[in-house]
Amino acid sequence: MGRRVKLKLGSRIAYVDLVHEVAEDLARDAHFSKSDALNIGLAVREAVINAIKHGNAMDETKSVEIEFEENEKSFRVRVRDQGPGFDWEQTADPREERNMFRSSGRGIFFMKHFVDRVAFLRRRGRGTEVILEKRLQPAGRQGRGGAMKRRKG
C-alpha cells in the first residue's frame, strides 16, 4: 500500500537538488511518467526554495520538513517551514504585462502548473505547510507497463 518518506533538513539552498531528486525518484517509483515525475520534482523544488528563502529566511538552524506520501490514487508532498507565513491569496500573476519583466514571482505559479493541487496551511505559531498533490492516471496501459518493467529490473 502507501509508502511514506520523511526528510528533515537545515535551511540550505545546497539541499534543494537533493530534495528534487528524491521527489522525482519516488514519483517514478509510484509509476508516474518521466515527464510527470520531473514536474513533481520541479514543484517540490519551488516549495522547498520558498521554505528556505522566505519561510526560514535562510537561517540554517531552522529546518524544512518534507514528507512524501503515496497511495494508489495520488502522490502527495508536504513542505513545512518555521516561518511567519504569508498571504497566499495575494500572489500576483507573473504573466500579467506589469509582472512579465520581473526577475522573481514565478515559484507558486510553477507549482500550480506542475501538480493538480497546491494548498497552503498556517500551522499556528509553527510555520507554513505547502501541500502538493498529483493524481495518478487510472491504471492504464502506461501505468501497468511501468510497473512490469520495474518488477523485472
Add this chain to the structure above:
Amino acid sequence: MKANARHHGKVTVVDLSGKITIGEGDIKLRDAVNALLDEGRKNIILNLSGVSYMDSAGIGELVACYKRAAEKGATLKLLNPSGKVQDLLILTRLQEIFDIFRDEREALASF
C-alpha cells in the same frame, strides 16, 4: 551547468548545458552574460539546446540578463530551447519578450 562562448564576428553564441537552477546555474548564467556585456559585446545568442530544465530562479535570471543587456544597448536572443524549457518560456509568456530561433545560421543573420 556549463557555459561556453563562441564568437562569430560581431555575434557571440553562448552554448549552455545542464540545468539552470538556483545557486549554481543561475549564477553561472549571470556571470557568463555579465562578462560578455563588460567586454562590450552587443549581440548575444544563448543556445539553450543542452539545457534540460530551469526553475524560477533560472527563469528569473534569464529575464534579469535580458534587462541588463538592454540597459547596455545589447540584445539577447535565444536558440533552440528544449521541450521543457520551451514549455516554461510559453507558460511565462517570455517567448513574447525574447526572439527565439530554431536555426543557428538564422539567429546569427538576424543581427
